[in-house]
Amino acid sequence: MTTPDSGDAGTTVREAVVGLLRATGMTTVFGNPGSTELRMFRDWPDDFRYVLGLQEASAVAMAAGHALGTGRAGFVSLHSAGGVGHALGNVFNAYRDRVPLVIVAGQQARSLIQLRPFLGVDEPAQFPRPYVKFARQPERAADVPAVLAEAHRIAMTPPRGPVFVSVPEDDWDEPAQPVPPRAVHAGFTADxxxxxxxxxxxxxxxxxxxxxxxxxxxxxxxxxxxxxxxxxxxxxxxxxxxxxxxxxxxxxxxxxxxxxxxxxxxxxxxxxxxxxxxxxxxxxxxxxxxxxxxxxxxxxxxxxxxxxxxxxxxxxxxxxxxxxxxxxxxxxxVAASDREPPPPRTRPAPVPAGDRLTPELVLDELHRRLPRDRVLVEEAPSHREVLHARVPVDLSGGFLTTGSGALGWGLPLAVGRALADRRRVVCVLGDGSAMYSVQALWTAARHGAPVTFVVLDNGGYGAVRALGRRIDIAPVPGTDIGGIDFARLAMSFGVPADHADHPDDLDKALDRAVTRPTDDDGPHLLHLHVLGTEGTLYAPWAR
CATH class of the missing domain: 3.40.50.1220 (TPP-binding domain)
Structure with missing residues (x-):
């Protein structure tokens, strides 16, 4: 006979959670596996997809991109304290950007927690706060499915955002009641x-x-x-x-x-x-x-x-x-107004090609090739103002970046977004930003993600240099990072790549990178050396 504490003797925590994930559409799991999560993957179902990120922050950002593309919560599996620690920069981004994520982290066995074991987490529910909407380690193994169901509903309730559940590794084989799906309709209107x-x-x-x-x-x-x-x-x-x-x-x-x-x-x-x-x-x-x-x-x-x-x-x-x-x-x-509308925004004129590649020239030519339905992802702080001026976005969901400023978001976000519906994504990156999460190129190659990565390489942290000049600090130590061959690095991960240093090479390079035969033609990276090596910041507000 089943008791309330033991759950259904024929259903384990793992089976109940798999049923919940299937019912809520979270059948793509992003993560980087560790020992305290292994039992979750026993008898892994054939209709689920595991997307491996080679670092936990990248796994979180890929899940975020997937969530933004599908409209459903992304599911992330992290490894106890170290994995959660690695991931927190992008958990912060997801929180600020209102991306619904259900994050499950491994915890050591309940029988060992009091002994402060290797890979154990003290106060796991406090670790990711305040940048999650909900954080909990269930009191009993039998509560895990219900707590995850509650977490999912909170993640999807406006304002949407990430939630966190810590699960001791020996909970997954314990009995638990299945959790039936339940809808929460959370739209509300002001007085x-x-x-x-x-x-x-x-x-x-x-x-x-x-x-x-x-x-x-x-x-x-x-x-x-x-x-x-x-x-x-x-x-x-x-x-x-x-x-x-x-x-x-x-x-x-x-x-x-x-x-x-x-x-x-x-x-x-x-x-x-x-x-x-x-x-x-x-x-x-x-x-x-x-x-x-x-x-x-x-x-x-x-x-x-x-x-x-x-x-x-x-x-x-x-x-x-x-x-x-x-x-x-x-x-x-409101009444339909007959007031004079404001004058339209003035668009910058196209720049002529000179002797060096400039961000303006690159972004003009990129815009000329971008189909209207493409998704544009940006993480190039030195060139964001130029991008906004020269690459207008007209579609809902057509532009994604970090609203919080923590780098390492854009590259894996683009991968996850592309995996959501196989629509080609164009990701514009700075050289400094790209190095925060470059390992996500491996995942892009592994899954054939249709992403075009355009790396604008100005040889360093140009935005930091410019802000230093603003407060009379020049030069700023630690802002030079030249010498990285992004094309060869991408190819080592399995991503086809090109580079260009001169305007004469730009057209053919962009044609190969952006005008792909089909959306499913996989990833491609284009490495461009752009003028601005001395820290020119193309953002008037930062001068």
């Missing part, structure tokens, strides 16, 4: 009176603006944001250092990207009397600046699903809400 007051303020204002954050892309609210912007003829900005797209950059109302400096951000928003921020904290700053967050006479309204974010904002009125229903309600409530 109707608050939305009505915002609609009235928009009707009465002279010059409205929208600030788009990654919440718009995360919640699939791009169409609703466009409809509101067009109805009120608002200027539209992307929030500072946003990790996602969220508004078509070729749209005539699009004005550009806000800088992560208080004074310059306030100056960009000074022409507007009402600013409505959507799914963004707005005030993401990179360096100190004593300027006020907004100029006098500018009212801020902030719509987001995260009550914690609403609480810490220094100014404005916050409406805690998911975006799609709120924007739909607003667009139907």
């Amino acid at each position: 109707p009176d608050a939305l009505a007051a915002l609609a009235a303020r928009l009707d009465a204002c002279a010059r409205p603006a929208l600030v788009i954050g990654q919440g718009v892309d995360d919640e699939g609210a791009l169409d609703q944001a466009v409809a509101l912007a067009e109805r009120i003829r608002a200027g539209v900005w992307i929030s500072p250092l946003s990790g996602r797209s969220g508004f078509p950059e070729s749209h005539p109302l699009f004005q550009g990207f806000l800088p992560p400096l208080a004074g310059e951000l306030a100056a960009r928003l000074a022409p507007y009397d009402v600013v409505v921020a959507l799914g963004t904290p707005v005030f993401t700053y990179h360096v100190p600046d004593d300027s006020p967050p907004l100029p006098p006479g500018t009212d801020l309204f902030h719509l987001d699903c995260d009550p914690a974010q609403a609480a810490w904002l220094p100014t404005g009125t916050s409406l805690v809400t998911t975006l799609r229903p709120a924007l739909t309600a607003l667009a139907s409530s």
